[in-house]
Amino acid sequence: MRDFIVLVYLIPMLLLIACDRPTSIDTEVTSPNPFAAVETIADSIRVGDMVIHNGFKFQVLAGRAEGGFDSLMIRDKLYAPNRQAFDNCLSMIFGEENAGKFQLPGMYAWNKTLHTDHGKLMAQKLSLLDTVNLNELFTSHLTALQTLTERRGHGRWMVYFGPPDFQIFGGCDNNSMILDMFGDSWNAADINDLFAHELEHLIFGPIAEKDVHGATGLGITLDEGLAVYYTYKYLNQSREEALYQQNTAILMQREKEIFEKLQPYLFKTSEEGCPIFRHCGRTNECPPLIEGLPEKLEGELCYFLGFRIIEQYVERHGPDAWKDLYTTPFKVFYEQSGYAEYVQRL
Numbered sequence: 491m492r493d494f495i496v497l498v499y500l501i502p503m504l505l506l507i508a509c510d511r512p513t514s515i516d517t518e519v520t521s522p523n524p525f526a527a528v529e530t531i532a533d534s535i536r537v538g539d540m541v542i543h544n545g546f547k548f549q550v551l552a553g554r555a556e557g558g559f560d561s562l563m564i565r566d567k568l569y570a571p572n573r574q575a576f577d578n579c580l581s582m583i584f585g586e587e588n589a590g591k592f593q594l595p596g597m598y599a600w601n602k603t604l605h606t607d608h609g610k611l612m613a614q615k616l617s618l619l620d621t622v623n624l625n626e627l628f629t630s631h632l633t634a635l636q637t638l639t640e641r642r643g644h645g646r647w648m649v650y651f652g653p654p655d656f657q658i659f660g661g662c663d664n665n666s667m668i669l670d671m672f673g674d675s676w677n678a679a680d681i682n683d684l685f686a687h688e689l690e691h692l693i694f695g696p697i698a699e700k701d702v703h704g705a706t707g708l709g710i711t712l713d714e715g716l717a718v719y720y721t722y723k724y725l726n727q728s729r730e731e732a733l734y735q736q737n738t739a740i741l742m743q744r745e746k747e748i749f750e751k752l753q754p755y756l757f758k759t760s761e762e763g764c765p766i767f768r769h770c771g772r773t774n775e776c777p778p779l780i781e782g783l784p785e786k787l788e789g790e791l792c793y794f795l796g797f798r799i800i801e802q803y804v805e806r807h808g809p810d811a812w813k814d815l816y817t818t819p820f821k822v823f824y825e826q827s828g829y830a831e832y833v834q835r836l
C-alpha cells in the first residue's frame with residue numbers, strides 16, 4: 491500500500507483514500523440494537539508493540555450518553571489516545587480548510603450529529619459485530635503477524651467513524667494508521683483479508699523505507715506483493731483467493747505482457763516511472779500501459795507482480811523463504827527470485 495511513510499492517495503474532491511483490497515458487500519442490519527454491542531468491545535487491543543484502538547466505541551457511547559452528547563468522551567477517549575493520527579495525519583492530509591474537523595473543538599460538531607445524520611449507516615456497519623468477534627479477530631491477527639513473520643513490529647491503528655466524505659484506510663506512519671468504518675471495506679466478507687494485508691504493511695514499511703529501492707516501482711511491487719503473500723499464507727488461501735478470484739486467470743494469461751511492459755520502470759521512482767505507479771493505484775498522471783483489463787485490476791498489477799515474484803522466489807528457495815524479503819535487499823531478492831528468467835520462458 492505504500493512505498494515509504496505516506497500512504498495516502500488523495501483523489502481530489504472525493505478525498506477517498508486508497509483502499510487495497512477489492513470488493514465490497516454491504517452488510518444487512520441484523521441486530522435489533524447494534525449499538526449495544528460496542529460495550530463488549532475492548533477499548534484497545536495490544537499485542538507486543540502493536541495496538542488497535544477501537545475509537546468508534548466511544549463515538550457510539552458519546553452519542554448515546556444519558557443527558558445528551560458527551561463531548562468529554564470524544565476528547566478523552568477518542569482524540570487523546572489517537573493524537574498522533576489526528577494531529578500529524580488527518581488534520582494534515584485533507585487540506586487546511588478541513589484541518590479543524592480533526593481537531594478540538596471541531597471534532598465535537600460532527601460527532602454530535604453523527605447518530606442523527608448517519609445512524610442508519612452506523613447501525614449497518616456495527617452489525618458486523620454480530621458475526622465477527624472483533625476482540626478475537628484483532629488479537630489473533632496481531633499475534634499471527636508476529637508469529638508468522640517472526641518480527642516484532644510496532645504500530646498503532648485507530649478504527650473510527652470519520653466525518654462523512656473523508657474516508658480513509660491508511661495513514662501517515664506506523665503510529666498513525668486509520669480505518670474508517672464508513673468505508674466500503676468494512677464488511678464481514680473483507681475484514682479478515684483486509685486486516686491481514688494492512689497489518690503486514692506495518693512490519694514491512696520501515697524496512698522499505700531503508701532499502702535503496704524502497705521508493706521505486708520494485709519497492710511498491712514487493713511491498714504490495716508481500717502483503718498479499720502474507721495474507722495468502724496466514725489465511726491458507728488459494729492463489730485465486732489471495733489475488734482476484736476468477737479474474738486471476740486473466741492476469742496469469744497476460745503475465746508475460748504485464749511484466750515486459752512494466753519491467754522498464756521497476757527501478758524508477760514515481761517521477762520517472764509513472765506507468766508502474768499508475769498500475770499500482772498510486773497515480774493517474776499517465777495513461778495505462780496495459781489495456782483491456784477489468785477496471786478493478788488495472789490499478790493493482792503490482793500486487794499481482796509482487797506476489798508472482800515472491801512465489802517464484804519461494805519455488806527456488808523453499809516454503810519459508812518469503813520471509814527473506816524482511817532481511818534481503820530488494821534488488822537481490824528480485825534477482826534471486828529468477829522471475830525475469832521465468833517470464834522469458836513463458
Ligand SMILES: [Zn+2]
Pocket residue numbers: 491492510687688691714717
Ligand atoms: Zn497494501
